[in-house]
Amino acid sequence: GAVVSQHPSRVICKSGTSVKIECRSLDFQATTMFWYRQFPKKSLMLMATSNEGSKATYEQGVEKDKFLINHASLTLSTLTVTSAHPEDSSFYICSANRDFSYNEQFFGPGTRLTVL
């Protein structure tokens, strides 16, 4: 199968601090990964497309300076929430496309971020 992991699964931080979330494709290469945000009782919202070796592409309304994305290798993308505030509290989910197979995305289990 195609497994995507996320770490940590839960994180609680103080307002003003930064938090890094990792997304790894465990058994396949992923040139492209995606970051989503899920609000309670609402759909997943695409935040950005993470491209290995190049800058991420952010969706309209997503602050690129607040949500830093780095795709350092073909199996790892990181999302850093900088200077976190309580309104950043949410469920963050990553997904990855297996290279050359664009019609299926494999999702990580998500990271619950709580900012106090």
Added chain:
Amino acid sequence: GNSVTQMEGPVTLSEEAFLTINCTYTATGYPSLFWYVQYPGEGLQLLLKATKADDKGSNKGFEATYRKETTSFHLEKGSVQVSDSAVYFCALRAVGTGGGADGLTFGKGTHLIIQP
């Protein structure tokens, strides 16, 4: 822009009942359509997909047919089981101008509860 509308739950059915979860979409061009399922405490899993008009996706007794004329992709199952209790998301992937991978646009999700 692209959007997906699906019936919001919770939808509560008895075991062996017939299930329909409606999904309609708005998109330019010819998107690929998906149903994802999220079981409690787990990440999203692809349930089925269809990539062109009149295609029928099927898996685990679930079916959905890509209807271009009604821009719909309704999910059906003839006889549901308690184990089908989960949140179901309809999603689309629009065809990007440059080809390659594109993020998904999701509906809000439908919480399905099957009672024994």
